[in-house]
Amino acid sequence: MKFSGCYRWSRLILIILSFALGAVSVWATDDVIALKAHRLFDGRSKSLVPNGVVIVQGNKIIDVGSNLGIPGDARVIDLGDATLAPGFMDAHTHLTLDYSSDYNVRRLNELDLNVSEQAIIATTHARSTVEAGFTTVRDLGSRFVGSREFVDVALRNSINKGVVVGPRMLVATKGIGATGGHFDPTSGFRDFLFGREPDYTDGIVDSPDDARKAVRFEVKNGADVIKAAVSGGVLSLVDEVDTPQLTPAEMAALVDESHRLRKKVAVHCHGDEAAREAIEAGVDSIEHGSFMKPETLTRMKNKGVFLTPTLMASEWIMHKLENYPPALQAKAKAATLARSDMFRNAVKIGVKISFGTDAAVFPHGQNAREFKLMVDLGMQPIEALRSATANNAELLGIAQKTGTLEKGKLADIIAMPGDPSADITATEQVFFVMKEGKIIRNGPPSVHVGAEETGPAKTAAPVD
Numbered sequence: 001m002k003f004s005g006c007y008r009w010s011r012l013i014l015i016i017l018s019f020a021l022g023a024v025s026v027w028a029t030d031d032v033i034a035l036k037a038h039r040l041f042d043g044r045s046k047s048l049v050p051n052g053v054v055i056v057q058g059n060k061i062i063d064v065g066s067n068l069g070i071p072g073d074a075r076v077i078d079l080g081d082a083t084l085a086p087g088f089m090d091a092h093t094h095l096t097l098d099y100s101s102d103y104n105v106r107r108l109n110e111l112d113l114n115v116s117e118q119a120i121i122a123t124t125h126a127r128s129t130v131e132a133g134f135t136t137v138r139d140l141g142s143r144f145v146g147s148r149e150f151v152d153v154a155l156r157n158s159i160n161k162g163v164v165v166g167p168r169m170l171v172a173t174k175g176i177g178a179t180g181g182h183f184d185p186t187s188g189f190r191d192f193l194f195g196r197e198p199d200y201t202d203g204i205v206d207s208p209d210d211a212r213k214a215v216r217f218e219v220k221n222g223a224d225v226i227k228a229a230v231s232g233g234v235l236s237l238v239d240e241v242d243t244p245q246l247t248p249a250e251m252a253a254l255v256d257e258s259h260r261l262r263k264k265v266a267v268h269c270h271g272d273e274a275a276r277e278a279i280e281a282g283v284d285s286i287e288h289g290s291f292m293k294p295e296t297l298t299r300m301k302n303k304g305v306f307l308t309p310t311l312m313a314s315e316w317i318m319h320k321l322e323n324y325p326p327a328l329q330a331k332a333k334a335a336t337l338a339r340s341d342m343f344r345n346a347v348k349i350g351v352k353i354s355f356g357t358d359a360a361v362f363p364h365g366q367n368a369r370e371f372k373l374m375v376d377l378g379m380q381p382i383e384a385l386r387s388a389t390a391n392n393a394e395l396l397g398i399a400q401k402t403g404t405l406e407k408g409k410l411a412d413i414i415a416m417p418g419d420p421s422a423d424i425t426a427t428e429q430v431f432f433v434m435k436e437g438k439i440i441r442n443g444p445p446s447v448h449v450g451a452e453e454t455g456p457a458k459t460a461a462p463v464d
């Protein structure tokens with residue numbers, strides 16, 4: 001009796017567990033799964049193919065194509081009138097930062113909340129992001145004033161261990177910048193409120209040697225990529241948006257040290273002068289780039305430097321302008337006005353474009369809304385899709401293992417309804433997500449993403 005009671009209980013627990021796991025994720029086994037849909041985008045081609053099939057075994061794609069034969073032992077998942085695509089990548093997120101619709105509330109929260117609590121909140125951002133179809137992110141900066149914690153490194157490692165559900169993360173730790181610049185965490189506060197001036201351990205540098213030391217310190221602590229602010233920014237209180245903030249010598253040292261350690265460099269930059277200097281210094285991508293002139297964009301194209309436009313960030317700020325202090329409102333207006341022309345020029349000139357949003361400036365999980373903004377400003381839908389897949393895999397240095405649907409690549413696969421090359425907003429309706437062979441979502445998301453914060457109406461006219 002005792003035994004059978006115990007057996008019944010353990011069976012019940014098993015059933016409950018399998019339901020719970022079913023709702024969250026189905027772990028990869030070596031079983032063969034065949035995904036079918038009416039269309040397929042492989043990540044690099046110029047068009048979609050009909051009757052797409054992807055065959056997955058374990059964590060890899062073992063075959064992919066149009067009208068493929070399906071192995072007899074495969075579990076077939078037919079997604080119907082949908083498009084299969086590689087998992088999207090966002091090259092500019094801040095998963096560890098919490099969104100708040102009010103600038104000052106956010107600023108106070110960052111000082112108020114325990115860093116452990118912020119780390120726990122960040123796990124929900126990771127889940128919203130991957131459930132929206134973003135299986136990889138380049139997370140460009142995580143900083144908690146007065147804290148020594150590397151929350152982005154901890155989040156990345158927890159996701160890699162399977163403890164937290166989220167996208168593959170390449171993390172930058174603390175953005176590197178100048179005293180009083182966009183990344184100075186004490187700017188705008190009373191002098192010495194935090195007890196000391198920030199230094200290289202906070203990412204703040206004032207010489208080439210400092211820049212080198214900061215890079216070494218960040219790589220030592222787990223950075224996959226280096227982020228620096230070479231010009232002012234919109235959401236910083238005491239700088240002008242387009243002034244240069246690191247000298248050419250500081251940039252050269254920073255890029256040299258990063259590349260020696262085989263890390264790429266992404267720079268926050270709105271101003272044209274700072275962009276020209278950063279391109280000469282050899283950076284790998286320019287983030288935002290609002291005021292870049294056509295000549296600068298041509299130089300970028302010739303040197304193969306990527307532009308990560310983050311249109312979503314300025315779009316969001318412009319539609320919530322009253323939530324920001326007056327000084328920031330003026331900077332946002334100027335940057336947004338300039339960035340639309342800059343982006344159109346970049347597309348015309350043929351600069352390599354990497355899809356990136358600046359998620360945290362808007363609620364996490366709404367990343368795909370960037371696609372429509374890109375298309376509205378002149379990019380072909382298929383090029384926008386490539387920017388979030390093959391282009392980003394190239395920029396992130398992970399093209400060998402993911403970014404396209406190809407034999408031997410990791411099984412990072414998503415599906416969206418209809419045809420995104422005909423209606424790009426299909427990207428906002430991703431309903432199936434597989435990461436490394438594990439099904440994270442097949443149907444409605446587990447959380448209601450940004451339920452109260454839907455931001456600018458989808459039919460709104462472009463901001464410019």
Ligand SMILES: [Zn+2]
Pocket residue numbers: 092093094140141358
């Ligand atoms: Zn950012």
